[in-house]
Amino acid sequence: MISAFYFFVFLSLIPSSFGDLAESLPWHKKVPENQNDLRIIQSHLQTLLPACEKAVVAIEVNDGAGSGVIISEDGLVLTAAHVIGKSGRKLSVRLADGTKASAVSLGGSEISDAGMIKITGPGPWPYTKIAPSGSTSIGDWCFALGHPGGFDKKRGIIVRVGRVIAQKDETMQTDSRLLGGDSGGPLFDFDGNVIAIHSRISRAPDENYHVPVDSFHANWDFFKNQKLLTLDDLVKGGFLGLSCEEYEASGLLVTKIVEETPAEKSGLLKDDILLSLNGEKLDTREELTILVSSMNAGDLIVLEYLRNGKLLSSKIKLGNRPK
Known part of the structure; x- marks a missing residue:
């Protein structure tokens, strides 16, 4: 019953x-x-x-x-x-x-x-x-x-x-x-x-x-x-400076690059497809946020991404989140 x-x-x-x-x-x-x-x-x-x-x-x-x-x-x-x-x-x-x-x-x-x-x-x-x-x-x-x-x-x-x-x-x-x-x-x-x-x-x-x-x-x-992981932790952690959304196949599609941020200085562009960060596969925005916020400003990351079908890799120094 x-x-x-x-x-x-x-x-x-x-x-x-x-x-x-x-x-x-x-x-x-x-x-x-x-x-x-x-x-x-x-x-x-x-x-x-x-x-x-x-x-x-x-x-x-x-x-x-x-x-x-x-x-x-x-x-x-x-x-x-x-x-x-x-x-x-x-x-x-x-x-x-x-x-x-x-x-x-x-x-x-x-x-x-x-x-x-x-x-x-x-x-x-x-x-x-x-x-x-x-x-x-x-x-x-x-x-x-x-x-x-x-x-x-x-x-x-x-x-x-x-x-x-x-x-x-x-x-x-x-x-x-x-x-x-x-x-x-x-x-x-x-x-x-x-x-x-x-x-x-x-x-x-x-x-x-x-x-x-x-x-x-x-x-x-x-x-x-x-x-x-709290929202306060995001303020204390590292900062990359981009917006993205989940891509239909796999990875994260970059939808916006914020000016004067580590993302812009590294050469990342809108419509790049992020694949991994320090070898960790990226499938959700939350994964990217957790990985970045768990590190500190000044830490180096290795980001792999696709641009027009070509696999690229960049070393990026994280910054401080703007107040």
Whole structure:
């Protein structure tokens, strides 16, 4: 029996029985073609929920609450940076059955709002899989789980179904309605994989924002082993002086070079495609920001990039961020 509230209203109006599964899976279609597609989607969601719900936790801290999802047997939890606040913080988590365990905050980034915590009690803990980078597309079906308002065993975990509306850099937008307390909870695809973590909510039903798992994959070791990167850290770190966006193939497309900065002095140009920094592959803006901000003004970096299909490399001395 599933203890959850469905905001996807029409699902509750459809009979539970259905015929043979169509050759093209209904949850992979952009638009359900008939009532049978809806029955199959409903049944498939009901099949996925028990395992997914077991991995969702309510996170309890002194000054608030949030949600998270366990993604390893030893208790590694993905959540939002604003839920953990800082590294080394003692927390408590509650599983769906009410089990309470101690945890500690690890790292993350306020740039994307990605965060990690670790359950300190002995495992094994129920966990779920995370999707690989680049596996989610606009229009994909998804469902959000979380503990809005805090843990409530009688009510259970809240479930909302929706679609991916937009993706850009460190943000995914869906119409899976989020509420206060959902922050840090998981967004799943219809294969039962975590594709994002809830970050920001809005009064508009289609303005729900999440951190894609791509951000976690790209900075896994940093998030797990270093302190939380705050916006204040960006001011203290090195400065390069350019704007960029994720390139459709790989790398970062330079969209602007700031005058009188290390980037301009090095000869970098608009439309160059940044590939790596000190041998570290660049796939997200957050990766570049973390690498640069973790160094100091005066440090030398080696930046590899493409210009008109030609591979180039420049040594650049980082500067101070303008006040």
